Amino acid sequence: MPIDSRVEFDLIARIRARAGPGDPDLLVGIGDDAAVFLPTPGLALVSTTDSLVAGRHFRPDWSAADLGHLALAANLSDLAAMGARSRWALLSLTLPAADPVWLDGFLDGFLALAQSTRTTLIGGNLASGPLNLGVQLIGEVEPERIARRGGAREGDRILVTGSLGDAAAALELSERAGPELERRLRRPEPRLAAGRRLAGRVSALIDVSDGLLADLGHLLPPGSGAEIELGQLPASRALSAAFADPEQRWPLQLGGGNDYELLMTAAPGQVPVLAARMEELGLELSDIGTLTGRAGLRCLRPDGSVLDPASIGWDHFAD
Amino acid sequence: MPIDSRVEFDLIARIRARAGPGDPDLLVGIGDDAAVFLPTPGLALVSTTDSLVAGRHFRPDWSAADLGHLALAANLSDLAAMGARSRWALLSLTLPAADPVWLDGFLDGFLALAQSTRTTLIGGNLASGPLNLGVQLIGEVEPERIARRGGAREGDRILVTGSLGDAAAALELSERAGPELERRLRRPEPRLAAGRRLAGRVSALIDVSDGLLADLGHLLPPGSGAEIELGQLPASRALSAAFADPEQRWPLQLGGGNDYELLMTAAPGQVPVLAARMEELGLELSDIGTLTGRAGLRCLRPDGSVLDPASIGWDHFAD
Numbered sequence: 001m002p003i004d005s006r007v008e009f010d011l012i013a014r015i016r017a018r019a020g021p022g023d024p025d026l027l028v029g030i031g032d033d034a035a036v037f038l039p040t041p042g043l044a045l046v047s048t049t050d051s052l053v054a055g056r057h058f059r060p061d062w063s064a065a066d067l068g069h070l071a072l073a074a075n076l077s078d079l080a081a082m083g084a085r086s087r088w089a090l091l092s093l094t095l096p097a098a099d100p101v102w103l104d105g106f107l108d109g110f111l112a113l114a115q116s117t118r119t120t121l122i123g124g125n126l127a128s129g130p131l132n133l134g135v136q137l138i139g140e141v142e143p144e145r146i147a148r149r150g151g152a153r154e155g156d157r158i159l160v161t162g163s164l165g166d167a168a169a170a171l172e173l174s175e176r177a178g179p180e181l182e183r184r185l186r187r188p189e190p191r192l193a194a195g196r197r198l199a200g201r202v203s204a205l206i207d208v209s210d211g212l213l214a215d216l217g218h219l220l221p222p223g224s225g226a227e228i229e230l231g232q233l234p235a236s237r238a239l240s241a242a243f244a245d246p247e248q249r250w251p252l253q254l255g256g257g258n259d260y261e262l263l264m265t266a267a268p269g270q271v272p273v274l275a276a277r278m279e280e281l282g283l284e285l286s287d288i289g290t291l292t293g294r295a296g297l298r299c300l301r302p303d304g305s306v307l308d309p310a311s312i313g314w315d316h317f318a319d
Numbered sequence: 320m321p322i323d324s325r326v327e328f329d330l331i332a333r334i335r336a337r338a339g340p341g342d343p344d345l346l347v348g349i350g351d352d353a354a355v356f357l358p359t360p361g362l363a364l365v366s367t368t369d370s371l372v373a374g375r376h377f378r379p380d381w382s383a384a385d386l387g388h389l390a391l392a393a394n395l396s397d398l399a400a401m402g403a404r405s406r407w408a409l410l411s412l413t414l415p416a417a418d419p420v421w422l423d424g425f426l427d428g429f430l431a432l433a434q435s436t437r438t439t440l441i442g443g444n445l446a447s448g449p450l451n452l453g454v455q456l457i458g459e460v461e462p463e464r465i466a467r468r469g470g471a472r473e474g475d476r477i478l479v480t481g482s483l484g485d486a487a488a489a490l491e492l493s494e495r496a497g498p499e500l501e502r503r504l505r506r507p508e509p510r511l512a513a514g515r516r517l518a519g520r521v522s523a524l525i526d527v528s529d530g531l532l533a534d535l536g537h538l539l540p541p542g543s544g545a546e547i548e549l550g551q552l553p554a555s556r557a558l559s560a561a562f563a564d565p566e567q568r569w570p571l572q573l574g575g576g577n578d579y580e581l582l583m584t585a586a587p588g589q590v591p592v593l594a595a596r597m598e599e600l601g602l603e604l605s606d607i608g609t610l611t612g613r614a615g616l617r618c619l620r621p622d623g624s625v626l627d628p629a630s631i632g633w634d635h636f637a638d
Binding site: 027028031032033034035036037038039041044045046047048049050051053054055057078079081082084088090092094122123124125127128129130132134136137138139141143146148149150205206207 | 346347350351352353354355356357358360363364365366367368369370372373374376397398400401403407409411413441442443444446447448449451453455456457458460462465467468469524525526
């Protein structure tokens with residue numbers, strides 16, 4: 001169900017020309033009723049979808065290329081959290097106007113990230129209406145390496161890749177955010193390589209898209225809880241410079257979303273191996289707490305005092 | 320990137336409860352970062368996406384169940400046009416409000432059609448914003464049976480399943496449309512079984528979503544054209560009753576979209592076999608014209624005179 005048909009064909013021709021030669025497993029690409037591809041024998045398929053909506057997920061001053069990157073990155077992060085490789089993408093764009101300049105910018109951001117993650121754009125859909133940028137991704141994973149959310153056990157360590165809070169800081173500082181924080185918000189780097197190396201050795205894995213506490217809540221089996229050591233929350237240099245007072249920094253690191261790091265639980269004995277694997281990627285792995293057998297969450301300051309999540313506006317976790 | 324997180328979880332729990340037990344090939348369903356499934360060894364995968372946008376693809380008085388059916392049907396029709404079976408669906412819903420009653424209605428329509436086509440809902444995404452109902456489908460097809468658009472040859476017959484023009488008539492008549500025409504518009508039946516039986520014996524296949532002339536245009540190799548016999552265009556009893564004058568009916572049948580029939584080209588010798596296969600399904604197959612070696616389109620009335628598509632507001636075909 002197209003924009004005006006003729007305009008739609010022009011835009012599709014543009015996308016098709018830029019999508020480039022497909023991978024050898026692609027039998028039918030852009031321009032037919034549906035895309036057809038051959039999956040790798042023996043692998044399971046991993047599928048996810050996410051969309052960016054005007055006025056919700058980005059600011060009006062962001063470039064089309066930022067949106068192209070971000071729309072794909074959010075989906076890639078979900079594949080990373082399953083331990084999967086990315087393979088094929090579909091684009092479902094609802095656009096207020098058929099603007100080829102905007103579309104070219106969007107494709108700049110989208111296709112650069114697609115290429116660096118070996119993702120082939122194989123099809124999609126264009127419609128006319130309020131801006132809605134949908135991406136669907138299909139990846140592959142060895143069935144024995146699928147990283148689920150549900151396997152955390154009491155006594156497991158809680159670990160996170162990279163650093164937390166940059167995206168939330170960029171949102172809070174708005175125009176006063178420096179380029180490093182701003183880049184983290186607009187051009188997040190999904191942790192695909194990390195997910196591949198963690199899968200099979202963690203008890204549970206998820207990406208930090210909604211915020212540390214929200215996403216940690218998804219990893220906790222019923223009746224279990226967590227103890228977080230606030231002093232261990234990893235902060236980038238840019239975040240520490242912008243928020244030198246940890247009492248200001250922790251709420252951003254606990255509640256802020258859009259970091260797209262990987263959060264996991266693992267048996268204590270696995271931690272050194274996992275840290276070594278992340279080091280191969282130049283990525284920090286921080287041990288930030290323990291999974292406990294008592295429901296509820298405790299955030300402990302370095303001096304042993306407790307930070308109440310409700311005091312920073314957080315009320316979801318207890319549910 | 321959720322609506323308000325807590326409301327999102329409630330809605331997702333609702334969808335998850337109703338999606339029912341997955342098929343045995345589903346390893347990870349709704350509620351993780353992504354869905355994981357095992358494809359059938361030896362088959363190719365077929366993937367498509369389509370979305371319904373508020374104010375474009377449906378009228379405000381349509382029920383949520385109508386929209387659930389239609390959003391899935393439009394995607395199923397694309398799989399039918401590849402000769403594929405439907406297997407797995409993702410839902411990407413952008414909703415102005417988190418309304419569980421609306422969602423239940425939507426799921427009524429969506430899941431009834433999913434069940435009857437053996438499609439399993441495996442995941443998706445909820446966001447807050449102007450209504451946008453996206454569906455992504457993954458199906459399977461034998462590599463040797465893939466029905467593409469590109470194989471039409473001079474001298475091939477042009478064939479279409481079922482009847483044309485009902486949906487356009489319902490749109491034109493609006494509240495004066497009877498229940499049969501209205502049903503055709505809101506509850507189209509994607510021709511999956513027909514696609515399976517046609518695949519491998521047709522030279523090109525497409526679904527009629529944009530209108531007969533528009534979709535026929537996609538099947539014509541460069542430099543070729545088509546001759547359509549207007550007297551052979553299949554009309555339902557309801558359409559013939561509402562538009563007894565063929566001069567009024569033909570424009571609806573040539574230009575109107577949303578019929579979701581299958582349009583194909585085939586060598587003349589294949590026509591009896593194809594017709595017999597459609598008869599097994601209780602479905603008419605009409606031989607409506609010929610693919611010619613001369614660019615352009617000729618629509619011939621039963622008396623041999625020519626109907627100019629431009630005279631009915633059609634100007635796309637010549638491009």
